[in-house]
Amino acid sequence: MHIENIVKKLNLNDGCIEGAAVKIRKLSELQECFADETAYAAALAEGDKVVYSVSSIEPGDNGGDLHFGLGMIMPGRIGDEYYLTKGHFHEKREAAEIYIGLKGKGAMLLEDELSGDSRTVEIKENTVIYVPGNTAHRTYNTGSEPVMYLGIYPADAGHDYEAIKCKNFNCVVTATEAGPEMKKRSDYQK
Ligand SMILES: [Fe+2]
Secondary structure, eight states, rough: OOOSSSSSOTTTTTTTEEEOOOHHHHGGGGGTTTTTHHHHHHHHHOOEEEEEEEEEEEOOHHHHHHHHEEEEOOOOOOOOOEEBOOOOOOOOTTEEEEEEEEEEEEEEEEEEEOOOEEEEOOOETTTTEEETTEEEEEEESSSSOEEEEEEEETTOOOOBOOOHHHHSSSSEEEEETEEEEEEEHHHHHH
């Protein structure tokens, strides 16, 4: 990166990094992500809403570079499951990532590929989450306004969406009267 380009401004009104490309994910692109297929079909029939966007800076990949992206998930639910990101492993499985919560309320679902263990952590303003390597990660909006966070990861980490597509996450994060709750996918679908 040229020295004059090393400072980037985050726009927390529209979820964009100044001058960066924005990738938008609509409901129709999230087939098989949500557990409740009937609720998904019904929601899609009402309109192909934007679920989330990622504005990314990817300066290069010389083995030492870092990439980063500003994620914004809209508020909403499919059945009881909150709006979510596709989620992924890193292609380079050992690559870790840092998430910094900036605005809104969310949850990250983390699943260890080796042990199969699942857990969730809260994402909110001024929170830093260290996502270890070999961990599938998916983010949910558990609030009523857009949730925003910055993800910073090694440039050579890569994104493996296919492994998630085949197997999906073991758990889901759903709305309950007591607040967001992680449940086994098989229990939620009963
Ligand atoms: Fe990641």
